[in-house]
Amino acid sequence: MEFKGQHILTAEQFDKKGLLALFEKVREMEEVLVGQRAVSDGGKSKGFEKTLDGKIMATLFYEPSTRTRFSFETAFLRLGGKVISGADMMNTSSAKKKETLYDTGKTLSQLVDVIAMRHPEPGSVDELASGCSIPVINAGDGPHQHPTQGLLDIYTIWKNFEGKIDGLKIGMVGDMKHSRVAHSLCEFLKYWNVEFVFVSPEELKMPEVVVEELKGEDLKVLETTDLEGTIGEMDVILTTRIQEERFSSADEAEKHRGMYVFDSEMMEKAKADAILMNPLPRVDEITTDVDYDPRAKYFDQVGNGLAVRMALLAMVV
Amino acid sequence: MEFKGQHILTAEQFDKKGLLALFEKVREMEEVLVGQRAVSDGGKSKGFEKTLDGKIMATLFYEPSTRTRFSFETAFLRLGGKVISGADMMNTSSAKKKETLYDTGKTLSQLVDVIAMRHPEPGSVDELASGCSIPVINAGDGPHQHPTQGLLDIYTIWKNFEGKIDGLKIGMVGDMKHSRVAHSLCEFLKYWNVEFVFVSPEELKMPEVVVEELKGEDLKVLETTDLEGTIGEMDVILTTRIQEERFSSADEAEKHRGMYVFDSEMMEKAKADAILMNPLPRVDEITTDVDYDPRAKYFDQVGNGLAVRMALLAMVV
Amino acid sequence: MEFKGQHILTAEQFDKKGLLALFEKVREMEEVLVGQRAVSDGGKSKGFEKTLDGKIMATLFYEPSTRTRFSFETAFLRLGGKVISGADMMNTSSAKKKETLYDTGKTLSQLVDVIAMRHPEPGSVDELASGCSIPVINAGDGPHQHPTQGLLDIYTIWKNFEGKIDGLKIGMVGDMKHSRVAHSLCEFLKYWNVEFVFVSPEELKMPEVVVEELKGEDLKVLETTDLEGTIGEMDVILTTRIQEERFSSADEAEKHRGMYVFDSEMMEKAKADAILMNPLPRVDEITTDVDYDPRAKYFDQVGNGLAVRMALLAMVV
Numbered sequence: 001m002e003f004k005g006q007h008i009l010t011a012e013q014f015d016k017k018g019l020l021a022l023f024e025k026v027r028e029m030e031e032v033l034v035g036q037r038a039v040s041d042g043g044k045s046k047g048f049e050k051t052l053d054g055k056i057m058a059t060l061f062y063e064p065s066t067r068t069r070f071s072f073e074t075a076f077l078r079l080g081g082k083v084i085s086g087a088d089m090m091n092t093s094s095a096k097k098k099e100t101l102y103d104t105g106k107t108l109s110q111l112v113d114v115i116a117m118r119h120p121e122p123g124s125v126d127e128l129a130s131g132c133s134i135p136v137i138n139a140g141d142g143p144h145q146h147p148t149q150g151l152l153d154i155y156t157i158w159k160n161f162e163g164k165i166d167g168l169k170i171g172m173v174g175d176m177k178h179s180r181v182a183h184s185l186c187e188f189l190k191y192w193n194v195e196f197v198f199v200s201p202e203e204l205k206m207p208e209v210v211v212e213e214l215k216g217e218d219l220k221v222l223e224t225t226d227l228e229g230t231i232g233e234m235d236v237i238l239t240t241r242i243q244e245e246r247f248s249s250a251d252e253a254e255k256h257r258g259m260y261v262f263d264s265e266m267m268e269k270a271k272a273d274a275i276l277m278n279p280l281p282r283v284d285e286i287t288t289d290v291d292y293d294p295r296a297k298y299f300d301q302v303g304n305g306l307a308v309r310m311a312l313l314a315m316v317v
Numbered sequence: 318m319e320f321k322g323q324h325i326l327t328a329e330q331f332d333k334k335g336l337l338a339l340f341e342k343v344r345e346m347e348e349v350l351v352g353q354r355a356v357s358d359g360g361k362s363k364g365f366e367k368t369l370d371g372k373i374m375a376t377l378f379y380e381p382s383t384r385t386r387f388s389f390e391t392a393f394l395r396l397g398g399k400v401i402s403g404a405d406m407m408n409t410s411s412a413k414k415k416e417t418l419y420d421t422g423k424t425l426s427q428l429v430d431v432i433a434m435r436h437p438e439p440g441s442v443d444e445l446a447s448g449c450s451i452p453v454i455n456a457g458d459g460p461h462q463h464p465t466q467g468l469l470d471i472y473t474i475w476k477n478f479e480g481k482i483d484g485l486k487i488g489m490v491g492d493m494k495h496s497r498v499a500h501s502l503c504e505f506l507k508y509w510n511v512e513f514v515f516v517s518p519e520e521l522k523m524p525e526v527v528v529e530e531l532k533g534e535d536l537k538v539l540e541t542t543d544l545e546g547t548i549g550e551m552d553v554i555l556t557t558r559i560q561e562e563r564f565s566s567a568d569e570a571e572k573h574r575g576m577y578v579f580d581s582e583m584m585e586k587a588k589a590d591a592i593l594m595n596p597l598p599r600v601d602e603i604t605t606d607v608d609y610d611p612r613a614k615y616f617d618q619v620g621n622g623l624a625v626r627m628a629l630l631a632m633v634v
Numbered sequence: 635m636e637f638k639g640q641h642i643l644t645a646e647q648f649d650k651k652g653l654l655a656l657f658e659k660v661r662e663m664e665e666v667l668v669g670q671r672a673v674s675d676g677g678k679s680k681g682f683e684k685t686l687d688g689k690i691m692a693t694l695f696y697e698p699s700t701r702t703r704f705s706f707e708t709a710f711l712r713l714g715g716k717v718i719s720g721a722d723m724m725n726t727s728s729a730k731k732k733e734t735l736y737d738t739g740k741t742l743s744q745l746v747d748v749i750a751m752r753h754p755e756p757g758s759v760d761e762l763a764s765g766c767s768i769p770v771i772n773a774g775d776g777p778h779q780h781p782t783q784g785l786l787d788i789y790t791i792w793k794n795f796e797g798k799i800d801g802l803k804i805g806m807v808g809d810m811k812h813s814r815v816a817h818s819l820c821e822f823l824k825y826w827n828v829e830f831v832f833v834s835p836e837e838l839k840m841p842e843v844v845v846e847e848l849k850g851e852d853l854k855v856l857e858t859t860d861l862e863g864t865i866g867e868m869d870v871i872l873t874t875r876i877q878e879e880r881f882s883s884a885d886e887a888e889k890h891r892g893m894y895v896f897d898s899e900m901m902e903k904a905k906a907d908a909i910l911m912n913p914l915p916r917v918d919e920i921t922t923d924v925d926y927d928p929r930a931k932y933f934d935q936v937g938n939g940l941a942v943r944m945a946l947l948a949m950v951v
Contacts, residue, residue, distance in 0.1 A: 064726030092381030099598035281733035409698030416915035
């Protein structure tokens with residue numbers, strides 16, 4: 001696949017070759033980060049890159065998300081670019097004056113060189129991109145797509161298992177029905193020969209369409225409600241937050257909260273070389289004592305996400 | 318007129334000589350933009366300018382306007398400066414603690430090198446400027462002034478007609494009563510020998526004071542409600558949005574909406590070498606099929622606005 | 635005291651040696667500012683410093699404060715760093731998704747090199763810092779601490795009296811009970827041999843614990859309600875705003891407003907070489923005619939604050 005000048009809108013855009021090309025670039029970016037973030041004694045700390053000198057990114061967040069916005073902005077700045085920031089577009093933009101996203105795209109194409117956009121409505125990022133002559137990166141359009149999250153998750157697995165994804169048993173635990181994160185990761189993992197274990201309450205099972213797609217690729221899928229009986233086999237454990245906003249009521253969400261909790265005791269049942277992942281923010285699905293467990297990778301994922309976004313931006317712009 | 322160190326508060330500050338000096342500088346800035354925005358194969362893409370290296374601009378938006386804020390910030394960044402951003406000053410600033418704008422001006426003069434400010438109250442930008450020892454650019458103070466919008470409009474005409482403004486017939490269509498954009502453009506056009514056609518409903522006619530000023534300069538003015546009968550003579554067609562916020566009720570605004578709509582059919586009646594302008598955001602005064610018409614210049618205006626603001630900032634700071 | 639890599643959370647962290655080391659650095663920064671802010675004729679104006687090239691600061695403001703945020707951001711930018719900006723974290727961040735500040739700290743440590751944070755809750759900045767492997771600067775946690783404000787106040791005194799603080803009579807006037815600014819300044823002044831005059835209404839007296847600490851250092855303290863009778867002796871006059879948000883009702887606040895007003899007439903009673911300070915924003919405790927009095931230093935304090943924050947960031951990062 002070609003990256004330069006492309007919109008990055010969905011996980012489906014990436015084939016295996018594209019992923020591997022991206023991973024190589026991410027490795028380069030990790031070197032850049034080590035250089036820049038070194039404690040500056042002995043003059044070892046390096047300045048900003050020049051790769052994106054002269055380039056400007058706009059972040060358009062119609063649904064606030066500090067973590068994702070900060071990750072994109074940091075990525076662009078570390079490569080020598082500059083950023084103009086729309087943190088709260090729903091309340092501060094021409095959206096109020098009924099401008100279409102198509103027009104917003106036409107307008108911004110005159111000003112900046114790339115856009116990272118988040119919006120609560122599925123398809124909204126595509127609408128903006130349809131008016132853009134510059135690349136647009138989807139930073140999440142509601143329950144629909146959030147490709148860079150999926151990319152950082154698959155990269156985290158690739159990095160921790162040193163490229164050997166084939167043969168891994170991938171556990172995903174929690175609300176499989178609504179988890180965009182789990183769906184995206186499946187989209188990427190189907191290129192390797194892995195087994196899946198989806199652990200969820202009966203009402204929050206993985207959608208049939210996702211399971212069927214994986215089975216269509218001849219991949220084994222186990223669906224269960226039982227975490228304790230299956231955690232010991234998992235190489236990767238992806239835990240997910242109960243997202244209140246996806247349920248009809250707070251009560252409904254509350255019912256499922258605390259169903260699968262990862263604490264030190266539960267982690268004793270997991271493999272010694274498993275990795276524990278979470279998209280953050282966590283609420284109560286992982287207790288803080290687990291933070292000290294070397295298998296806990298959820299904060300490392302943030303760093304991986306930064307390197308992934310740097311790589312993607314460098315390749316696209 | 319002198320630019321360096323000056324506040325830019327009103328359209329009236331600019332005489333013809335000042336406008337022409339500005340236009341020459343805008344041309345230079347367009348070269349800079351071509352260099353920076355080139356697709357970076359073959360190493361043709363250039364880094365940021367150094368003109369404003371060491372300089373910081375604050376944007377103070379007491380009335381959110383993403384388009385205008387992004388345009389000012391992009392302009393400053395492209396010249397090598399840096400920006401601190403107040404996107405939503407009404408809700409996040411000391412305005413809540415009853416600080417006067419005079420004091421805000423005194424304070425910010427200690428920190429930054431130039432300010433771009435928007436505020437819903439006429440005269441508010443002047444109040445801030447009265448406390449400032451650094452240049453202040455008015456980015457719109459309610460219905461009062463928004464000089465850089467007027468400058469980009471007159472520059473768009475100058476550029477498209479290669480400097481030959483004398484003899485043009487200028488059409489302005491829509492709400493002439495409330496349109497700050499139309500009023501500002503008249504302020505600049507009076508320096509040339511042009512004719513005006515103002516098309517509006519009877520209740521939304523151009524204010525007497527504007528018409529009288531133009532006539533005082535010996536310029537011909539025609540006022541009419543009839544678009545179809547006059548569009549064929551216009552060299553420049555400035556269309557304006559019905560701005561709900563200027564009417565006493567939404568119903569009142571709705572009454573006038575859709576009165577003058579520019580679609581492909583209407584554009585067939587226009588001159589082959591006319592230009593169609595709009596300050597954006599458009600709502601329904603221009604249909605999207607017109608976007609493909611080479612006479613449509615409203616998105617180009619955004620790019621012209623960027624170059625105009627770059628020129629102005631470079632001359633003032 | 636050591637600065638590099640440290641959190642800056644409280645005034646108590648600074649000993650006299652640390653203060654003096656900081657002051658020397660602030661002097662250097664004032665040179666940098668003179669270079670950058672010079673009017674750029676004759677090529678005297680200098681570009682951004684390179685000290686923090688490659689470094690990124692995040693500002694996290696859970697309680698909006700444009701003045702303090704702009705001061706920190708400007709300071710970091712002038713040293714060659716870059717900034718990502720959270721101006722309105724309470725409404726735009728994962729705080730809504732119930733993320734702990736500890737987790738926010740863990741997350742941001744993966745992205746940026748230093749954090750400046752403001753929050754309405756006492757202790758909140760410490761909580762964030764407990765998750766951070768990067769330095770955190772407290773930019774105010776409610777009524778608790780705001781060390782850089784105290785530092786700029788003590789620096790203002792040090793600078794104006796050319797380092798000779800011993801022997802000065804320090805007046806503080808207004809709401810001594812709630813004034814974080816006054817409390818912090820006492821924390822620093824106790825290292826010198828000064829006398830204090832606290833002027834306040836009976837109900838808003840300086841807390842006993844502050845007075846006792848000063849007396850414990852063998853410093854003289856006078857408490858009084860009488861400004862006119864004491865102003866003539868003061869070398870430093872720190873005035874404070876009645877902060878409505880610290881009172882149980884607006885009426886309660888109103889009662890004390892206008893009790894001690896500094897106008898030209900009052901300033902006639904002050905020493906010829908006294909200095910008049912205020913943390914800003916002022917409301918009505920100082921009339922604008924006093925702005926022209928050379929003894930008025932409240933706007934200079936903003937510039938001093940910029941230099942102090944530059945020095946601190948350069949030493950910590």
